[in-house]
Amino acid sequence: MANPNDIEGEPGQSAVRKRYASATDVARIAGVSQSAVSRAFSEGGSVSPKTRQRVIDAAKQLGYQPNLIPRIMLKHRSSLIAVVIGGMHNPFYAGIVEIFSREIQKKGSTVLLFSVDQGEYIDDVIPLVLGYRVDAIVSALSIVSQAAAESCAKMNVPVVLFNGKVRNDWVASVCSDNVAGGRDVASLFIRKGARRFAYIAGKRGNMASDDRLAGYLGGLAAEGISDVSIVYGDFRFEKSFEATCELMRQDSWPDAIFCANDLMAIGAMDAIRSRSGRRIPEDVMVAGFDDIPAAAWPSHSLTTVRQNGPQMVSEALNIMDRIIEGKSAVGGLLRLISADLQERRSTARPPR
Secondary structure, three states: OOOOOEEOOOOOOOOEEOOOOOHHHHHHHHOOOHHHHHHHOOOOOOOOHHHHHHHHHHHHHHOOOOOHHHHHHHHOOOOEEEEEEOOOOOHHHHHHHHHHHHHHHHOOOEEEEEEOOOOOEOHHHHHHHHOOOOOEEEEOOEOOOHHHHHHHHHOOOOEEEEOOOOOEOOEEEEEEOHHHHHHHHHHHHHHOOOOOEEEEEOOOOOHHHHHHHHHHHHHHHOOOOOOEEEEEOOOOHHHHHHHHHHHHOOOOOOOEEEEOOHHHHHHHHHHHHHHHOOOOOOOOEEEEEEOOHHHHOOOOOOEEEEOOHHHHHHHHHHHHHHHHOOOOOOOOOEEEEOOEEEOOHHHOOOOO
16 A cells, blocks of 8 residues: 555656645545644634544644644744743753743743854844744843844844843843842952952853943942952853963952852862862852852852742743733833842851
8 A cells, every 4th residue: 555645756766755744645544625634733623523533543644743834824923932042051041941941832832942153142043033933032142233123023023131131112121130149249258358359251241241240349349349350251161260260370369259150150169279279268259140050069069149040931921921912012121030149168258
């Protein structure tokens, strides 16, 4: 018997296997009309249980999946949410993607993941994303150009940024309170008797890194401290290791280092222990930001500022739902989520 997924070739030629089974193939095997196949796969479709079962059995035999494109064209909704992310090396954002995917699937939608290898902006990938007729875009990167925002506006696609403060009529943001987190770290260092301060930033111009630095500098300035060494670690372990070695070459070695994320803080701790012989926290205190799982490992026991990932995802979904359902315009919405200081051994120095 011929395989229903094969089509006949010319005489003397072998049959060519089709890539996908069609609704017509299912209808032929099930002995029903093509419209009955469509109704069987449509929620609330008018079809008898017996016919529906025949269609499902035929679909399983053929490996058939309904084509979503006609449904998208009819309803103007794809139930696809684009997640655009860079820096998947950071466990915090990897965790965010996992939480977001799980919650989106609970709502009956599907996540499309797009990765941006370089830079801080999603402009270049926007045309590709919009080609999938997504209902919304979420990104831990920034939209920098008006043209990119207008492209989303023309397609009525809302954009929600994580820890990005670029906002306009088409872009909303969900941010941790990065400034307050930096200020809390400064207060902790001062309370523990630190005298020489440093900051290992992420990328130049990164908004989250800049806000954490602003809070840190503000907290120190309130105590009359303005001398802070600043180096860049690109949010990566290896770069932070190198940046910490650079700090060690300075005449005035810091005794308190705040890092813009936990990966860099762990890199700083490894550099201190392996290259300087100094002790943590007795000689140098280190703090990070994010509270990734590794921060709590006994070998690190890193003091850090915890970002509330689940709440950030929940707020992003609420914003998207309101916009998609037409209950709210994006209108430059900003949701600020509190971030809590988690004290661990890396700053457990008795107050001086």
